[in-house]
Amino acid sequence: MLNAIPAEWLWGLAGGLLIGTGGAVFLLGNGRIMGASGILGGLVDGSGRSNWAERAIFLLGVFALPLLLLPVAGPVDTHVTQNLLVLVAAGLCVGIGTRMANGCTSGHGVCGISRLSLRGIVATVFYILAGGLTVALFRHLLGVI
Template sequence: MLNSIPADWLFGLAGGLLIGLAGAVFLLGNGRIMGASGILGGVIDGSGKANITERLVFLAGVFLLPILLQPMSGGVDTHVNSNLAILIAAGLCVGVGTRLANGCTSGHGVCGISRFSLRGIVATAFYILAGGLTVGLFRHVLGVV
């Protein structure tokens, strides 16, 4: 049945449900928000030494689970740009943006909005706006992506 309909939206729905479930389990189990940039940042800058094992297990799951699930998906075309310079620049921009916003999409967007956090709602609105403007500029004005 999946072969007869475009399955991209199913993968997005499944991914969104899994991220929401992970955020709920993390909050209920630890009493803390599942902000991926904060978890990674605590490993990089050393501020997360008190719970380093938990952080490393979380990050291992984030990086390894897609690799493990890839054979079951039949290969999903992500439309990722093959230009390495653009990928590096985009990654650096996202990293700087998460530091400026004191969080990322999982912290503000998933966990913040679900808790009706004004800070999370405002941050999410701004990063969605910034992302839309960036795509518009780079795709339609500069023709880079």
């Protein structure tokens, strides 16, 4: 019976549980919010020199875990475009947006909303709306993605 149920939502659930648990452990362990863009940004701009090893280990885990799960889960179709120009432009837009919003989905969305932070809730509402509008424009009107 279980084989008849599509398992894609299980991966989303598992990922959400891992991100939420990681955010809780990070907050309880060192008293700071687990915002991936802030962790990376502190390494890039030098503001995180005092705890660079912790930041580097966190980012190593973010990149290494999917590779470690590959033999268990097998390849996953992410539906990401193969257009390199679109990927680079999207990455730059996300990076600029997270700096403008002083955070990303892990900081505002996961950690901010769970702490009932008004700033986190407002930021999350706006980036979800912006993402929806972007998909509508680029996929349905322009046919780029």
